[in-house]
Amino acid sequence: MHAGHNKMTYPAQIQPELFALAGVFIFLALSLLTYFGEVRFPKKLPYIYQVAASFGLLFLVVSRFVLPELGETTRLWYCYGYLIAALANTVGANVYLAMPKRECKMSRKWSVVVTFPSILISTYFVAQYGLTQTSLVPSIAEITVTASCAAIATCAGVLAFQRISHALLHRVHKGR
Amino acid sequence: MSTKSVKFIILVAMAVLIATASAAVYYSMIMQPSVTVASATISFFEGNDWPTGSVMGSNSTWVSLALKAYPNATLFYDQPLNISNTDTSSHTFRLRHVTITPITGDSQVGNFTFFNFVVEDTAGVAQASFNYTTTGNDWNTPATTSYMTLPANTQWIIYVETKAAAGANEVTANLQISVDVTQ
Numbered sequence: 001m002h003a004g005h006n007k008m009t010y011p012a013q014i015q016p017e018l019f020a021l022a023g024v025f026i027f028l029a030l031s032l033l034t035y036f037g038e039v040r041f042p043k044k045l046p047y048i049y050q051v052a053a054s055f056g057l058l059f060l061v062v063s064r065f066v067l068p069e070l071g072e073t074t075r076l077w078y079c080y081g082y083l084i085a086a087l088a089n090t091v092g093a094n095v096y097l098a099m100p101k102r103e104c105k106m107s108r109k110w111s112v113v114v115t116f117p118s119i120l121i122s123t124y125f126v127a128q129y130g131l132t133q134t135s136l137v138p139s140i141a142e143i144t145v146t147a148s149c150a151a152i153a154t155c156a157g158v159l160a161f162q163r164i165s166h167a168l169l170h171r172v173h174k175g176r
Numbered sequence: 177m178s179t180k181s182v183k184f185i186i187l188v189a190m191a192v193l194i195a196t197a198s199a200a201v202y203y204s205m206i207m208q209p210s211v212t213v214a215s216a217t218i219s220f221f222e223g224n225d226w227p228t229g230s231v232m233g234s235n236s237t238w239v240s241l242a243l244k245a246y247p248n249a250t251l252f253y254d255q256p257l258n259i260s261n262t263d264t265s266s267h268t269f270r271l272r273h274v275t276i277t278p279i280t281g282d283s284q285v286g287n288f289t290f291f292n293f294v295v296e297d298t299a300g301v302a303q304a305s306f307n308y309t310t311t312g313n314d315w316n317t318p319a320t321t322s323y324m325t326l327p328a329n330t331q332w333i334i335y336v337e338t339k340a341a342a343g344a345n346e347v348t349a350n351l352q353i354s355v356d357v358t359q
Binding site for chain 1: 183184187188190191194195197198199201202204205206
């Protein structure tokens with residue numbers, strides 16, 4: 001009798017660098033969007049986002065070619081940090097539109113079209129990664145599932161808050 | 177072309193360049209093959225009824241069982257061989273016929289009645305039966321079994337029943353069975 005081990009075909013495993021890649025795309029999207037909305041945003045902001053995206057590419061190159069022997073946990077945290085920075089910039093642009101410029105309508109559109117989808121997609125990637133890497137970091141699956149729920153709840157809360165505040169402002173204007 | 181258009185084209189070109197390069201680097205990471213030598217997670221172990229003259233192959237990945245068959249009497253090997261999953265997760269395996277000699281149609285085949293290999297779980301429940309029978313001088317080779325799930329850190333038994341035809345001559349049959357394991 002002979003035991004032959006057949007390797008079944010599975011989809012390629014998610015690498016931590018997927019977060020860096022997602023961050024790069026978010027920064028590039030921000031760059032183009034802020035260019036179109038340059039009336040509302042500082043003129044240098046699109047170029048700053050391009051530089052930020054280039055840093056993401058640098059992270060990927062370092063992971064792949066310069067320091068491939070780095071542990072997966074290290075790579076995970078710096079790629080994850082980069083993604084968080086990209087998302088923070090998305091939310092920051094949202095706040096920038098809402099607060100100093102008082103452009104509530106634009107801010108609401110931004111949150112629906114940019115902030116919410118980018119957070120949702122990022123959360124999905126993180127959750128997928130966390131669920132397939134339980135052997136690497138035992139608690140990361142629980143962390144990501146909790147983070148996913150928190151992110152969705154936060155987005156829903158922001159949208160609800162904007163909706164309510166808009167309705168209240170509308171009433172106040174109507175009352176005057 | 178206005179300055180604004182030029183700026184926009186440069187911005188888009190840079191964005192496309194960065195996005196393509198990043199995607200290419202990531203793609204090269206996930207498509208990077210790596211092969212690691214590791215011990216087989218499913219392997220064989222000698223059972224309590226290990227037949228004399230049998231050989232356990234190196235790394236326990238193959239085994240050669242020396243079985244007897246008595247004319248007109250069924251011989252039971254209760255626990256000649258164990259199949260073990262040493263991994264921390266379950267794996268599936270199946271039994272698949274590879275070769276048998278003397279080949280079907282040979283007049284020597286009629287000396288045998290059956291060789292039945294039964295896979296039993298830890299509770300003694302038969303999970304699969306892999307039975308070679310004869311019809312005249314022809315072998316009836318068994319169909320490949322369904323995949324069976326061997327739980328983590330578990331050892332199952334393969335027991336064997338053999339029987340030769342009444343008045344059979346002293347002949348030897350060699351059969352090769354493959355245990356296909358999914359990782």
